[in-house]
Amino acid sequence: MSWFSLFMVWFAVVVGAVFASEIPILFDDKTKLLLGRIGPPSKKVIQEFEQAGMKGIRYHEVTDAERAKIGAALASLPDLQQRILFEHLDRLSFLDGMPGEGTALTAPSGNVGSYSITLRASIIDESLSDFLTAKERRLFSAVKDGPEVTVTAEGQNALPFILLHESTHVVDNSFGIRRGLSHPLIVHIWKGSHDLKDPHSSSLVASTGFRGQSKIPVDHAQSIYDAMEKSPFVSLYSTAAASEDIAELVAWYHEGQYFNAGVVIEISTAQGKTIKRYKPLEFPRVVERYEAVKKLLSMPSSAMAKSD
Numbered sequence: 507m508s509w510f511s512l513f514m515v516w517f518a519v520v521v522g523a524v525f526a527s528e529i530p531i532l533f534d535d536k537t538k539l540l541l542g543r544i545g546p547p548s549k550k551v552i553q554e555f556e557q558a559g560m561k562g563i564r565y566h567e568v569t570d571a572e573r574a575k576i577g578a579a580l581a582s583l584p585d586l587q588q589r590i591l592f593e594h595l596d597r598l599s600f601l602d603g604m605p606g607e608g609t610a611l612t613a614p615s616g617n618v619g620s621y622s623i624t625l626r627a628s629i630i631d632e633s634l635s636d637f638l639t640a641k642e643r644r645l646f647s648a649v650k651d652g653p654e655v656t657v658t659a660e661g662q663n664a665l666p667f668i669l670l671h672e673s674t675h676v677v678d679n680s681f682g683i684r685r686g687l688s689h690p691l692i693v694h695i696w697k698g699s700h701d702l703k704d705p706h707s708s709s710l711v712a713s714t715g716f717r718g719q720s721k722i723p724v725d726h727a728q729s730i731y732d733a734m735e736k737s738p739f740v741s742l743y744s745t746a747a748a749s750e751d752i753a754e755l756v757a758w759y760h761e762g763q764y765f766n767a768g769v770v771i772e773i774s775t776a777q778g779k780t781i782k783r784y785k786p787l788e789f790p791r792v793v794e795r796y797e798a799v800k801k802l803l804s805m806p807s808s809a810m811a812k813s814d
């Protein structure tokens with residue numbers, strides 16, 4: 507082998523290695539099609555955010571690195587959610603300038619039975635622990651030397667969870683789950699889309715900002731989570747509405763099954779000493795609902811009701 511041939515082999519190996527690190531992740535056709543629906547939101551969506559007080563929002567054009575993360579999150583969705591998005595998602599948009607409280611909007615789009623999903627762009631790089639902790643802490647007011655609430659979902663990203671939650675709203679609308687109020691997921695818990703049945707309506711679990719109540723001094727947090735531990739709700743946000751209950755339960759179930767996420771809500775002292783830990787995915791009344799979740803996730807598209 508001549509020096510020139512050796513050089514060519516070396517050149518090919520080095521160049522190949524450089525290209526290999528730049529080759530984009532390959533996604534299946536369904537994920538590629540969904541990625542193709544990323545784009546600016548409609549004027550109507552922008553207006554909805556502005557009417558909610560978010561004046562500084564602007565369209566965020568995703569980078570190649572962000573697109574790869576979004577693709578991975580879409581590819582991680584259960585088959586049902588992927589099919590539903592494939593059939594009903596018109597537009598997936600990301601916005602800058604959204605405050606932390608506003609994370610996502612799933613709304614009917616111009617075409618009947620179609621939806622747009624609009625997300626806060628910074629969610630693409632947020633951990634699930636940070637996202638959930640911030641959401642939970644907004645319910646409580648600080649107390650001097652009082653405890654702290656922290657949610658951990660080790661190693662998990664917020665984006666797959668949010669996309670799962672939002673796409674489950676599209677599933678819910680397409681199957682008409684909460685409209686009938688007789689679905690096994692909600693019949694024993696909800697008497698209307700926002701009205702809880704007894705005893706849940708009078709439980710402490712339904713006394714938070716997610717039910718329109720004011721902030722709770724954080725030294726009362728333990729009594730709230732003690733009530734949640736005995737309830738069928740996987741998160742406090744589940745109590746906001748029947749639709750949120752379904753989206754939260756399905757999202758958490760899939761996080762547990764697919765990502766093996768061991769979600770823990772921890773109350774600790776101001777010095778960081780653990781007071782009490784809760785594992786919502788293992789709450790007995792939550793576990794009782796998993797059969798209905800499994801059944802929902804295995805539903806064929808032909809079972810879909812007409813969307814509104």
Ligand SMILES: [Zn+2]
Pocket residue numbers: 671672675749750753
């Ligand atoms: Zn929701």
